[in-house]
Amino acid sequence: MTAIKESSTQNMNKNIAEMHCPVTYVMNRIGGHWKPIILYQLINGPKRYSELKRAIPSVTEKMLIQHLKQLEADKLVIRKAEPVVPPFVTYTLSQSGEELTPVMTAMVAWAIRDSEVLAKKFEGMEEMN
Amino acid sequence: MTAIKESSTQNMNKNIAEMHCPVTYVMNRIGGHWKPIILYQLINGPKRYSELKRAIPSVTEKMLIQHLKQLEADKLVIRKAEPVVPPFVTYTLSQSGEELTPVMTAMVAWAIRDSEVLAKKFEGMEEMN
DNA sequence: ACAAGTACTTACCTCAAAGTGTGTACAAAC
């Protein structure tokens, strides 16, 4: 009996955490590496599945549909399939999804600024190496 | 020989992706479940390690320091340790880190809106049980 | 004398996330 560690159940306080931490709420929705990237590609309007694939070359097909399905289940994107062959499927941001635009644009703004700062730093290091 | 799939190296085009997708850049910095949550806790000013622990009950100690170290390495937070015993360590947002505030606040705004919409929907379902 | 708090570190293990590689139904294009 050397002092028991009572971290209790993990999932329980994860839900509690979501209750009082808005960022946790967001992370449980659009967390993960790919979801924000997919959503970002959709803010300029609907895209076909294959367009998304080409727009995000580093994603595998499996990851792409998997997250598209999840985003659809979470009511962030809307899937529309025309019953033609070859298939014609478009993905669009839902209302909720569109309201994420400020988050995305804030991210983009930060990325631009931050990568420029980094570039500046490298400028002064050209003699090195 | 049935059509070879040349997905080539994965990491290579991941870096390429970062070059032309700002959201990817952000995700490689503050992606993962915990980093945004930690950063969010720091926008109200410096916090001690133990304060962060208490503020985010659902995080394990391992995850907390692990991500704090990474955030420090990525120059998003600054660690300051007073050489006293018991240890007194504070974490502060760096310049870059502070510039993430708009991203966080946009997330919070969305979370509030979105959870309210959800709540509204549940209101009309009270009879359903 | 012993527990508790502080800020970690280390080792081990698990499970879910992600990658790899195939298959499919159908049509148009070459």
Next chain:
DNA sequence: GTTTGTACACACTTTGAGGTAAGTACTTGT
């Protein structure tokens, strides 16, 4: 008649994120 493109689905394997548990060094409080 073989290839190409579309929008996936499925099985298998691997990676790594994260959880669990314990220890450390030193001090203050009871």
